[in-house]
Amino acid sequence: MKALVEHIVKALVDQPEHVQVEEVQEGATLCLRLMVHPDDVGKVIGKQGRTAKAIRSVVYAAAVSPYKRVRLDIVD
Secondary structure (H helix, E strand, C coil): CHHHHHHHHHHHCCCHHHCEEEEEEECCEEEEEEECCHHHHHHHHCHHHHHHHHHHHHHHHHCCCCCCEEEEEEEC
16 A cells, blocks of 8 residues: 555655655554655645545555555645
């Protein structure tokens, strides 16, 4: 999951070297925390959150069975 999110986001941003994803397991939930350069936050979120929603949809579709839920947080 981490590699998938990194690959998608690095293609969107101007400064891909600042893209970091950390995985944290919280019970049956896999929480992915995405950190990007402050100048690229708007590109990752997109107009009215459409880009972030699309990334979340791909992550949810790719979720593997041991995890009941997957959550993607965009962190400042």
